[in-house]
Amino acid sequence: xxxxxxxxxxxxxxxxxxxxxxxxxxxxxxxxxxxxxxxxxxxxxxxxxxxxxxxxxxxxxxxxxxxxxxxxxxxxxxxxxxxxxxxxxxxxxxxxxxxxxxxxxxxxxxxxxxxxxxxxxxxxxxxxxxxxxxxxxxxxxxxxxxxxxxxxxxxxxxxxxxxxxxxxxxxxxxxxxxxxxxxxxxxxxxxxxxxxxxxxxx
Amino acid sequence: xxxxxxxxxxxxxxxxxxxxxxxxxxxxxxxxxxxxxxxxxxxxxxxxxxxxxxxxxxxxxxxxxxxxxxxxxxxxxxxxxxxxxxxxxxxxxxxxxxxxxxxxxxxxxxxxxxxxxxxxxxxxxxxxxxxxxxxxxxxxxxxxxxxxxxxxxxxxxxxxxxxxxxxxxxxxxxxxxxxxxxxxxxxxxxxxxxxxxxxxxxxxxxxxxxxxxxxxxxxxxxxxxxxxxxx
Numbered sequence: 109x110x111x112x113x114x115x116x117x118x119x120x121x122x123x124x125x126x127x128x129x130x131x132x133x134x135x136x137x138x139x140x141x142x143x144x145x146x147x148x149x150x151x152x153x154x155x156x157x158x159x160x161x162x163x164x165x166x167x168x169x170x171x172x173x174x175x176x177x178x179x180x181x182x183x184x185x186x187x188x189x190x191x192x193x194x195x196x197x198x199x200x201x202x203x204x205x206x207x208x209x210x211x212x213x214x215x216x217x218x219x220x221x222x223x224x225x226x227x228x229x230x231x232x233x234x235x236x237x238x239x240x241x242x243x244x245x246x247x248x249x250x251x252x253x254x255x256x257x258x259x260x261x262x263x264x265x266x267x268x269x270x271x272x273x274x275x276x277x278x279x280x281x282x283x284x285x286x287x288x289x290x291x292x293x294x295x296x297x298x299x300x301x302x303x304x305x306x307x308x309x310x
Numbered sequence: 311x312x313x314x315x316x317x318x319x320x321x322x323x324x325x326x327x328x329x330x331x332x333x334x335x336x337x338x339x340x341x342x343x344x345x346x347x348x349x350x351x352x353x354x355x356x357x358x359x360x361x362x363x364x365x366x367x368x369x370x371x372x373x374x375x376x377x378x379x380x381x382x383x384x385x386x387x388x389x390x391x392x393x394x395x396x397x398x399x400x401x402x403x404x405x406x407x408x409x410x411x412x413x414x415x416x417x418x419x420x421x422x423x424x425x426x427x428x429x430x431x432x433x434x435x436x437x438x439x440x441x442x443x444x445x446x447x448x449x450x451x452x453x454x455x456x457x458x459x460x461x462x463x464x465x466x467x468x469x470x471x472x473x474x475x476x477x478x479x480x481x482x483x484x485x486x487x488x489x490x491x492x493x494x495x496x497x498x499x500x501x502x503x504x505x506x507x508x509x510x511x512x513x514x515x516x517x518x519x520x521x522x523x524x525x526x527x528x529x530x531x532x533x534x535x536x537x538x539x540x541x
Contacts, residue, residue: 145353148352157338159335161336178348178351189358189359242481248330251334252333253334272335273479298428299319302331
């Protein structure tokens with residue numbers, strides 16, 4: 109158990125706790141874009157555990173997840189010169205790549221997959237209990253969990269299945285037994301609500 | 311493009327929300343060997359040029375040296391790159407999916423090879439066409455365009471270095487560590503080449519390019535200048 113943060117902590121709307129990660133990775137990626145291998149080594153230390161956490165959460169299998177993360181990291185190295193800091197954050201760019209690869213992998217291996225619908229923030233909590241984490245990471249986690257809890261149950265399910273589960277719209281529709289159009293609406297509403305709750309810019 | 315297109319979750323407007331969701335997952339420490347594997351992979355993997363950068367074809371002597379074949383001792387030492395474990399080959403593979411636009415200029419295809427042009431057209435028209443871009447060690451870029459339903463793939467090169475008269479670029483399909491020759495070719499002029507691979511393309515195979523004697527080789531005898539793992 110890890111109780112480092114007062115429960116009523118007031119999170120500044122415009123200052124997500126992950127700011128440090130955002131700034132560190134932006135600076136490092138710009139150096140990596142110049143071919144700086146030492147910067148890549150530092151970037152690895154920051155981003156590889158985050159990528160692996162996310163990819164493994166989607167894929168479940170640790171070895172496969174490491175494989176995916178290695179591919180993504182190599183892609184980060186190769187394409188860093190094309191990263192445009194004016195168009196977005198480095199951490200977003202890198203996690204997006206990792207998330208997409210994880211989803212591609214999980215969808216291509218779907219038949220063998222454990223179709224567990226109880227994916228989501230409760231799993232995240234269980235994973236957290238066994239891991240000692242930095243205050244920053246814990247605060248960020250709690251902030252997102254709190255934001256998710258403000259969605260309607262159906263919005264939250266749709267977002268969690270689509271993002272953490274990697275399920276397509278039609279699969280989410282099937283699992284929740286609702287029409288595709290409704291899934292899209294719930295996802296969009298859910299994501300907009302989250303954006304507002306988290307105070308992140310679009 | 312592709313399957314992500316209609317995805318609400320994929321909208322740019324939600325990029326930061328997705329990042330927040332991603333960062334909310336507890337980090338997982340990679341296994342100890344992973345970092346050294348990644349660091350050695352990047353040490354031998356060239357980076358792409360920044361968008362809009364102009365790359366002169368005969369830019370530097372260093373590039374030409376790097377593109378030349380290795381000595382025979384080195385070649386022997388490195389000869390069996392294609393039979394290394396798949397993860398290592400993939401680490402070296404430099405496979406990057408990029409948007410497929412404007413790469414296939416029709417005038418790159420030799421008019422004397424209409425069948426190649428036809429094959430290329432059938433690959434590009436296939437519903438499962440996939441493109442993977444990789445830099446070429448020593449200079450230039452390569453794009454693998456493949457379709458499993460068509461059973462065909464083609465490599466599109468730009469800025470490939472010319473070779474001496476007694477050498478050729480060799481294409482390989484490498485499946486389960488077993489290389490199959492998929493054609494030889496030479497480069498003239500600006501180093502822009504489109505080459506349809508001989509044989510049948512299967513998803514999951516690795517497409518490699520090496521420099522070989524003009525007479526060809528039954529298996530690669532040098533390190534790949536390109537190795538693209540397909541999925």
